[in-house]
Amino acid sequence: MGMIGGSLDAFIGAVHRRGSQLDGEIELVCGAFSSSAEKSRETGAALYLDPSRVYGSYKEMILKEKELPEGERMDFVSIVTPNHLHFPAAKFALENGFHVVCDKPATLNLAEAKELKKIIDSTGLIFALTHNYTGYPMIKEAKHLVDSGELGEIRKIIVEYPQGWLIDLVEATGQKQAAWRTDPARCGAAGAIGDIGTHAENLAEYITGLEIDELCADLTIFVEGRQLDDDGNILIHYSNGARGVLHCSQICNGEENDLNIRVYGSKAGIVWHQMDPNTLIIKSRDGGSRTIRTNVGSLSAQAQAHTRQPAGHPEGYVETFANIYRNFAFALRARWEGKTPDPLYDFPGIDEGIKGMAFIENVVKSSRDNKNKWTKFEI
Amino acid sequence: MGMIGGSLDAFIGAVHRRGSQLDGEIELVCGAFSSSAEKSRETGAALYLDPSRVYGSYKEMILKEKELPEGERMDFVSIVTPNHLHFPAAKFALENGFHVVCDKPATLNLAEAKELKKIIDSTGLIFALTHNYTGYPMIKEAKHLVDSGELGEIRKIIVEYPQGWLIDLVEATGQKQAAWRTDPARCGAAGAIGDIGTHAENLAEYITGLEIDELCADLTIFVEGRQLDDDGNILIHYSNGARGVLHCSQICNGEENDLNIRVYGSKAGIVWHQMDPNTLIIKSRDGGSRTIRTNVGSLSAQAQAHTRQPAGHPEGYVETFANIYRNFAFALRARWEGKTPDPLYDFPGIDEGIKGMAFIENVVKSSRDNKNKWTKFEI
Amino acid sequence: MGMIGGSLDAFIGAVHRRGSQLDGEIELVCGAFSSSAEKSRETGAALYLDPSRVYGSYKEMILKEKELPEGERMDFVSIVTPNHLHFPAAKFALENGFHVVCDKPATLNLAEAKELKKIIDSTGLIFALTHNYTGYPMIKEAKHLVDSGELGEIRKIIVEYPQGWLIDLVEATGQKQAAWRTDPARCGAAGAIGDIGTHAENLAEYITGLEIDELCADLTIFVEGRQLDDDGNILIHYSNGARGVLHCSQICNGEENDLNIRVYGSKAGIVWHQMDPNTLIIKSRDGGSRTIRTNVGSLSAQAQAHTRQPAGHPEGYVETFANIYRNFAFALRARWEGKTPDPLYDFPGIDEGIKGMAFIENVVKSSRDNKNKWTKFEI
Amino acid sequence: MGMIGGSLDAFIGAVHRRGSQLDGEIELVCGAFSSSAEKSRETGAALYLDPSRVYGSYKEMILKEKELPEGERMDFVSIVTPNHLHFPAAKFALENGFHVVCDKPATLNLAEAKELKKIIDSTGLIFALTHNYTGYPMIKEAKHLVDSGELGEIRKIIVEYPQGWLIDLVEATGQKQAAWRTDPARCGAAGAIGDIGTHAENLAEYITGLEIDELCADLTIFVEGRQLDDDGNILIHYSNGARGVLHCSQICNGEENDLNIRVYGSKAGIVWHQMDPNTLIIKSRDGGSRTIRTNVGSLSAQAQAHTRQPAGHPEGYVETFANIYRNFAFALRARWEGKTPDPLYDFPGIDEGIKGMAFIENVVKSSRDNKNKWTKFEI
Incomplete structure (x- = not known):
């Protein structure tokens, strides 16, 4: 490499x-x-x-x-x-x-x-x-639960990504991370939406397989002197009729890296918090609540294939990158050996990349339009 | 009585x-x-x-x-x-x-x-x-923190109220609670928004003192045969420029009564969960996170005046009603004794009632309007 | 009354x-x-x-x-x-x-x-x-789970009750609660063990039905000038061969009222925290973890009979007393009506009272004996 | 290597x-x-x-x-x-x-x-x-808090390590991990105590610097056919007069790898859970509770030196080994360069190794002695 x-x-x-x-x-x-x-x-x-x-x-x-x-x-x-x-x-x-x-x-x-x-x-x-957050074993399990129908028809998705590190003009202090992320020339048309909103959107689509039909976005720049949004809130209509709320921010004072998702279906709902990544909760009105944990009990092949440690030995952020790199290496090796990569x-890959870029452009377009409520999602 | x-x-x-x-x-x-x-x-x-x-x-x-x-x-x-x-x-x-x-x-x-x-x-x-949720000691403390400037200028409010008890047509089974709450003649123009959305709105306004300037709402009826919304998602512009996201639902499968609020200011943010009501978290990027608990350490007079038990002896839902009734009784007694009630x-009271009803009507109006993005909040 | x-x-x-x-x-x-x-x-x-x-x-x-x-x-x-x-x-x-x-x-x-x-x-x-903590719905459910064999043979009980309010000589400041609780003439032979250790012991016995066979206790007075134990740690052998650890303290700085119990059996284990009383966790190596919540899904008649609110509306300390008083009132009414009280x-009652007093005396005896390891539990 | x-x-x-x-x-x-x-x-x-x-x-x-x-x-x-x-x-x-x-x-x-x-x-x-658990940033911070006097005089340590993977005779099924860990010839004189009890003991000593003066142990073999303890409970007297409770088990059904420690001093207490390793709580009766998080706010040089990611990007088990290996590599490099390693x-190192082996031998000795309460800790 x-x-x-x-x-x-x-x-x-x-x-x-x-x-x-x-x-x-x-x-x-x-x-x-x-x-x-x-x-x-x-x-x-x-x-x-x-x-x-x-x-x-x-x-x-x-x-x-x-x-x-x-x-x-x-x-x-x-x-x-x-x-x-x-x-x-x-x-x-x-x-x-x-x-x-x-x-x-x-x-x-x-x-x-x-x-x-x-x-x-x-x-x-x-x-x-490297949309790394989909590399967590519990996200693989979440996708598996949706795919296998355990949630029923998906009705509502709440995905959020509050951070607080840009509550003031950090970019003016010489902090390199802040500097390029708030500079349109190096970062693109969106700030928080591009940096973390795309992770939230990717996570929701990865788990549910749903596509955005139309959206209504409200981006804001809170810190004076900043050129790109540091806060964004979006209402979403998914193509199957599900409703979505996606909000992300870099001015949520005191929040670290609080990517969370809740998906509710006709049969059950799931809840996952990135800061407690080895826990996935599945619950329903009549069935109560079950806590699924990395490497505990019987999990999907997908979750197991992305797990390295025994139960209770925390796996974290670095493993999500490792999972993408290792899978990429497997694909490369398969190619060299003339084999079909194991799904x-x-x-x-690039399809997720295109969706992410389309998400940014549609959101920015919607936010700039203060008249029309719904912006049809276009790629 | x-x-x-x-x-x-x-x-x-x-x-x-x-x-x-x-x-x-x-x-x-x-x-x-x-x-x-x-x-x-x-x-x-x-x-x-x-x-x-x-x-x-x-x-x-x-x-x-x-x-x-x-x-x-x-x-x-x-x-x-x-x-x-x-x-x-x-x-x-x-x-x-x-x-x-x-x-x-x-x-x-x-x-x-x-x-x-x-x-x-x-x-x-x-x-x-009886907007009872504002009766919790930790909500009194939250209001006190905002009032005393510890959060700085308020920038963002996320208030949510997912429930899951109406995931199917419960009202058709003879369940009395569901029956009137889903009947426009007895319940009014809104379902979930009226029943629980008003609690969320009231909680946000009580803590922050902010008023809604305009909003953009998306109400949905998910369960076939139902006449009133069972899900609602709203973007809010507050009068001071703060942004808000309010979502509530009665089809979030497996959720019990999950009223939560996060308020972020320029100096600090706070987080509170109704299902863990004796805990309030205040945090900031540079100052870290402090857990405030009912009757632990030094709290505001407002919080103390609404606390009955020593630390760690859980107070809950019934005490929130008790706080309103007791305070009402104190006001009555003050009147009888010719005294000014202690603030x-x-x-x-009725002002909160008017705001709640206006909230319902503005939200319903905005939701029915699929063209215009923002609905000016009118009372 | x-x-x-x-x-x-x-x-x-x-x-x-x-x-x-x-x-x-x-x-x-x-x-x-x-x-x-x-x-x-x-x-x-x-x-x-x-x-x-x-x-x-x-x-x-x-x-x-x-x-x-x-x-x-x-x-x-x-x-x-x-x-x-x-x-x-x-x-x-x-x-x-x-x-x-x-x-x-x-x-x-x-x-x-x-x-x-x-x-x-x-x-x-x-x-x-009024051993009130056994009045929580989730404790009724825990007892029901043990009674109905869902945990299998009980092997280990960890019950703990750390508090921190007596970290210094509060009793010398005129605080009435501290004064009598640290005075042998009004409180008895033990301090923390009598005040809260008995709650822990009662809770363990109520849930499991096990009896203490022998114990080994280590009581300490940490605060100078105090006459009764403010900290106690006990190893327990239950009559069925199960092992127990019971520790309680009033000098665990910062702890509120942290009564917790874990019971592990051959088939499953349960975990309960008094400060989050409406949650009970049942888990097993192969079956994973299920979160049981007050009034969610299908619970035992025992739990339901001691529940007042819908799911997610927190019930707390006052309800535990209310449950004992209400049940006592039912027993009284049954007596007046010549009926058998509903179990x-x-x-x-007094049997639990005798066990509690015997617990205090056996623990104090064991603690004073620095030579012999095990003290046979005698009533 | x-x-x-x-x-x-x-x-x-x-x-x-x-x-x-x-x-x-x-x-x-x-x-x-x-x-x-x-x-x-x-x-x-x-x-x-x-x-x-x-x-x-x-x-x-x-x-x-x-x-x-x-x-x-x-x-x-x-x-x-x-x-x-x-x-x-x-x-x-x-x-x-x-x-x-x-x-x-x-x-x-x-x-x-x-x-x-x-x-x-x-x-x-x-x-x-590789006593790896002391490699967590929050454990470095905990040690720093004790060393810098923020807890005052240490009075009580509760350290626990429940696991549940050996609830039955796994070693008879050909599971290699279980096989050698339950075989005295390959594992030594103790089972759970050697495998995980030593981690608990090491963690307590690392954070507090206290040494064991005497102890009273109760080891048990719950699973029939097993040769070494699968459960152990120990009362400890530390040399400064502090009291300790150490319990560990491999038959706590449903527990994963639940190493936890609480240390209480005259000024404050701390709480840490290995399964949520990036969180450390410090609390006191009068000062309330503060949540310290990896890479949030201002932390000790010790914690920072063992942190790789920004706040909220979970670090876990693999990083604890990485910290030991990296520090070992630094020491090696310092040696090659003729420098003093940075403390x-x-x-x-071997001193911790000797203490761990002494711990095992003293605990086994105490447990075998059913007459004498206290076993003087000897190395």
Whole structure:
């Protein structure tokens, strides 16, 4: 694996490195960690990389690695830059024959995402998008419960993602994470909606399989001087008639990373909290409440395939990335061995990326429209 | 106290009786418990009332009691009927000189509520509305925290009230509670919104003091054959610029009575769950999280004045009614003694009733309007 | 009902009053609230009692009330004094023909408790002991689960009761509750063990039906100047071979009233926390975890008979007293009507009182013995 | 790193591999994964190791690696075998110049542990023991709170470790984990006490710094046919006068891995649950309750140094091993660079190992003694 972005002062780069190497299936062999060659070198050194494979730009990395003999050169790139670089880096990698793992959201805008899909389709290479929260065993179980009909017809989805780290103008203090996430040029058309709202939307669709028919959004910028939304609230009509409420925020003072989902069907409802990720509750009016826990009792093959520890030994955030990377590695290996990848080891790809970008654009459009109530969801 | 409604097979009548007599300040002396004289008699007997003071109708009760000598006759009526009888019963009681405690929502519609206010004002009598959830000590503390500025400027309110008891057509099975609550003639223009949405709205306004400027509502009837909404989701703009999300439902399968509120300000946020009512959490990005508990450490006078037990001895639903009844009794006593009632012992009245009815009408109006996004809140 | 003890500055008197009158089955008609006639009068006045039935001593009350015509005089006494007065007051009441409800522990020592049983047996009157925590619906359900074999053979019981209110010499500050509870003359041979350890022991025995065979106790006085234990830890061998750990404390800084029990059997285990009393968890290695909630789904008749509210409307401490008083009233009424009381409406009596006193004496004996490991439990 | 034990069907080997490679500081280069050469080969292949460095025995591995040139050979061994092999493997590694990371408990018995200390001292090499639970950031914070006096004088410790996976004779079903853990020859003198009781004891001592003065233990074998305790309950006197209760079990039906600790001091108490590891509660009677969370607000340098993710991104079990391995790697690197290791990056060593083995032996001794109450803790 070669990494694009993710120098030492970044956040998500280290997460991808830990996630990718947790299972010993993937080795980081090279990187272009920063637009600053100096920073890239420092990062490569700290990671004990061969200095000759620490590059000054992703283009250099891709071109040089391409020249290395097979078996020696990197097998794929991992893109962990700010959003605006996702598309050009992914495009260049794919067009030079490298598979891609990319942080979310897929691209800077919907047009790029559609274009990226074309490139992926034409090259036939593998593309994974790290919508990591769907990697939790209990989310696999939740999807399984919906798929197997245990919830009946889905009627209501409440998905929320309150955070509080942007309650003031952090981006003006030199905090790098805040700086690019609040900058339209690097982040795209939305702030909180793009950064975390897309996770919420992806989670709801992953579990239920429902698609948005129309939505009504209310985005706000609370912190003076900020250019992108730091709060968003959305009413949703799903295509099957289910109703949804999606709200996310980065100004919910004191909230950490409180992604939660509740799905209610005619037969039962489920509740899951990301901050207590190994617990899933299923309940119904007449049947009471059952607590499903990672690796306790009899679970679906899907949940088991994404579990590493015995019951009660907490698995967390890093394992969600590890699950995507490991499944991506399995898919790669299957390809090399001429086999069909096992659908048990799923991971998000460009279709989820396109939906995420469409979600951002539809939400922004709806929010800007203060007259019409419902915005038809268009891709 | 004389009770109107609340026969043995009702739910809320018994709650009012228990709440009113918990502190020994109020005694039930008479009642017109049902439109069936037979049922009323049975209820009176079960409550050990003097049979001569168990009446066949509220009019009879009010007129007969009025004739009794002062000190012997009831001091006030408690109205616990379905909604459509609130107004005529309250009007008749007030016009005959009796103070009133009334279950919420205040009346069948906004016009009645406004009319009722006029009658209250002209008679000068005391009217209490049992929006009981504001009677919890931790809600008093929450209001105190907001009032004293500990949250800073309020930016976001998330208030939710999912229940699951109406996931199917319970009203067709002869269940009395479901029957009148889903019948427009007895319940009013809204179902879930009227029954529980008004509690959510009242709770948010009580704690924050904010008023709704405009809203965008999406009400749904999920259960076939039902006439009133069993699910409602609302986006709110408060007058100070704060954003709100209010959702309530009676088809959230497996949910019991899950009234929850989160209020986020520039300085801190608070979280409260009705099903764990003696706990209030206050948190902020930099200050971390503090758990405030009923009767632990140093609390506001408001919280203390509504607490009966030492720390860790759970107080619950019945105490919220008791707090309203006791405070109402204190106001009555103050009046008799020519004193000004102590504002520490507050309770909701007709103004909250008007707001609740206006909330219902504005929400229904907004929901029916599928074109315009925002409905200006009008009273 | 006539009350002995429970003046305005007491704690448990008000709890008994609220509990007894919650359901409208019992009316407070007279009282001897304090050894100070002045205090007794003040209390009676605050409770709106007829001044002629507010007495200066319990003996006066019992003798005067006895002279009143049947139907007018009190039916029973409620004893809510410090422990040392339980026995003489109960004895005098019983010997003059009055039934008794008494706060726990039953008496000052085991000998008194045994003597009291003889008096109860010879008079044939009804005696209730307010071990209130067994009045929670979820405890009724827990007992039902054990009785019906859902846990299999019981192997281990962990019951704990940490409090923190006596972390310093509160009794020296004039705090009345602390003063008598730490005074051997009024409280008996044990402090924390008598006050709360007996609740823990009673709860374990009520749920499981197991009896203590032998125990090994370690009591400590942590606060200098205190005369009775403020901390106790006990290993228990139950008669069926089950192992127990019982610990209680009043110096667990920051703990409120944290009575908890876990019972593990060969088939399943249960967990209950008093501070979240409407939740009971049943779990097993292979079956996972089920959350049982007051009035949700299908529960035992025992649990239902002690529930007042719909699901999700918290019931708490006052209802546990109300359940004992109501059941006592039912037993009284059955007696008057010549019927057999319904065993569904159970309440603790003198047998539980004797066991509690024996528990105190055996624990104190074991703790004082620093040589022998096991103390055979003797009654 | 070379691994001893940890073939594919083992549990803890994979944990050590994941923990050691999470941060990219340590690389697995060789292994003797099983006493079966076949199994060892299979494991090595699955881990993509150079087949020439997959050995048939730990002796072979140590001798062969020793012959490799510096920089090429492994730097240390990681011992993840059943207990009885810890000592011989560690001894052989140390005597041949390799540093050691070893799973707990340190050895098969106390004598071996003492002997091991001598070898470590004489070779001057580094030895780490994976008492992993002390690697959680919130445990670092807890220790910091005690050390900095925020709890005052420690009075009471309740530490518990209930599990339920051995409720029946799992060891007879061919389950490898159960088989060696219940076999005295491979596991040592104690079952549950050795496997998990030592973790509980280590956790209590790590946080508080207190030492056991005397104890009173009650071990039981509940499952017929089992040779070692599956349940243990212990009263403890700490050297400063604090009281302790330690209980652990593997027959608590339905419990997963429920290691919990509560420490109460004169100024405050703390509560921590391993299954919710990123939360630490500190509370006091007068100050109320504060929830400390990983990476929220201002924490100690110790907690921060063991944290990888932003607030609300759950860290779990694998990170506790990673913290020990990373700190061990830092110590190794410091040694190579001639520097003093930074005490911030601490890890358990042979002293903790000796205490753990002494704990086992003293507890077993006390439990076998049914006459004398207190067993003086001897090392």
